Amino acid sequence: MSKTQWGARVDDSVKELAAIRAKERGLSIGDYIAELVREDVAGLRKRGLDAARTFLDEYQSVFDEAEEADRQATPTGAHAA
Numbered sequence: 001m002s003k004t005q006w007g008a009r010v011d012d013s014v015k016e017l018a019a020i021r022a023k024e025r026g027l028s029i030g031d032y033i034a035e036l037v038r039e040d041v042a043g044l045r046k047r048g049l050d051a052a053r054t055f056l057d058e059y060q061s062v063f064d065e066a067e068e069a070d071r072q073a074t075p076t077g078a079h080a081a
Helices: 012-025 029-073
Strands: none
Touching (some): 012 029
């Protein structure tokens, strides 16, 4: 995988904390930042999936009722084109 270089302006204290945490993890600061981004993106995906699950848990009965009403409104033996 190719890498690109970019700069970011942060407080000295943030830079120092990043350097300490990167060293604790055995990573360069760049690799540490990349890992934080990956973890953040994975967290966003998980939160999105959790929100979808919560929505379905809350409203599944509404969808089930609508589907059942649709089934009852369609004559037996009729098929959608």
